[in-house]
Amino acid sequence: MERRDFLRLIGVTFAAPLPVLRSLVDPLRGAPAAIEALTPLHLIGWRTPRLFGPRWSEAKLLREPADALESMTRAARADGVDVWARSGHRTLSQQRYLWNSKYRGLSTVRADDGSRLTLTRDHSAAEKVRLILSYTAFPGTSRHHWGTDVDMAQTFADGCADLLLREGLEPASSGEPGEPDPGGEPAAGQKAERGADDCLPAQRWLAARAHEFGWYLVYDVARGGVQPEPWHWSYLPYAVPALARYLDEVDADLLRDRGVDGDDVVLDDFASYRDRFILGIRPEALPGSAVVAPEEPSTSPVPDS
Numbered sequence: 001m002e003r004r005d006f007l008r009l010i011g012v013t014f015a016a017p018l019p020v021l022r023s024l025v026d027p028l029r030g031a032p033a034a035i036e037a038l039t040p041l042h043l044i045g046w047r048t049p050r051l052f053g054p055r056w057s058e059a060k061l062l063r064e065p066a067d068a069l070e071s072m073t074r075a076a077r078a079d080g081v082d083v084w085a086r087s088g089h090r091t092l093s094q095q096r097y098l099w100n101s102k103y104r105g106l107s108t109v110r111a112d113d114g115s116r117l118t119l120t121r122d123h124s125a126a127e128k129v130r131l132i133l134s135y136t137a138f139p140g141t142s143r144h145h146w147g148t149d150v151d152m153a154q155t156f157a158d159g160c161a162d163l164l165l166r167e168g169l170e171p172a173s174s175g176e177p178g179e180p181d182p183g184g185e186p187a188a189g190q191k192a193e194r195g196a197d198d199c200l201p202a203q204r205w206l207a208a209r210a211h212e213f214g215w216y217l218v219y220d221v222a223r224g225g226v227q228p229e230p231w232h233w234s235y236l237p238y239a240v241p242a243l244a245r246y247l248d249e250v251d252a253d254l255l256r257d258r259g260v261d262g263d264d265v266v267l268d269d270f271a272s273y274r275d276r277f278i279l280g281i282r283p284e285a286l287p288g289s290a291v292v293a294p295e296e297p298s299t300s301p302v303p304d305s
């Protein structure tokens with residue numbers, strides 16, 4: 001997807017947000033205490049920190065991101081727009097359930113052209129892993145483990161995610177979009193085809209104002225790893241220092257033997273995985289020490305220039 005097309009999709013530019021972002025993640029400020037308190041086992045979702053959020057919501061987060069999410073939701077409502085988080089903190093075992101379900105063919109994966117695909121014995125382990133990774137992080141490496149990131153939606157029905165992707169990506173060569181289908185969760189209820197009228201107001205509002213509350217898209221364009229995820233928002237004042245600690249303290253050994261199908265494919269070359277999928281995010285979301293990534297494809301690294 002071209003950056004221009006994404007901006008057209010969300011209807012704003014990022015010219016305003018970036019200065020705010022830089023001041024929020026001032027490296028001299030040091031990591032917030034709640035991030036300092038996380039152990040490596042918290043960072044991989046094996047242990048769960050104390051989480052916060054409205055009682056009615058399943059999306060729980062560390063306290064400050066939870067408060068920032070609530071403020072943002074209230075502000076959106078005041079503007080007449082419903083936004084909410086359908087997924088917040090996830091444990092490694094929850095991520096493993098998503099992963100193994102796809103690996104075993106119990107739920108579908110989204111192919112590069114947007115169509116849905118069920119993995120079978122005919123796929124090699126490497127091929128399965130490659131297909132799953134486009135939209136599902138390897139368990140233990142998801143940003144959802146940190147309690148700083150959310151998947152936003154306007155309704156429970158996941159058709160919005162498909163619509164946002166379809167609107168944002170270059171048309172597939174067949175011209176036929178994939179059937180609407182939940183992206184992550186195998187246990188999805190009824191799904192409805194959502195239209196732009198249903199989905200885009202929330203997305204436009206978030207694109208225009210989420211930064212005021214510390215929230216940013218991190219998978220904004222394709223960088224050779226995770227595909228663009230216009231629904232995944234990250235509370236960067238916490239997520240940047242969380243990522244810095246993750247890079248320092250988590251290695252392949254810590255992620256081994258946790259019951260994840262095909263884990264050798266990822267863990268035997270974890271450095272490559274890390275560079276593509278963990279560091280393949282908008283540059284402003286990288287900790288200062290990680291900004292230099294010479295082998296990253298340099299497609300529009302600075303959104304506002």
Ligand SMILES: [Zn+2]
Pocket residue numbers: 144150151231232233
């Ligand atoms: Zn997400």
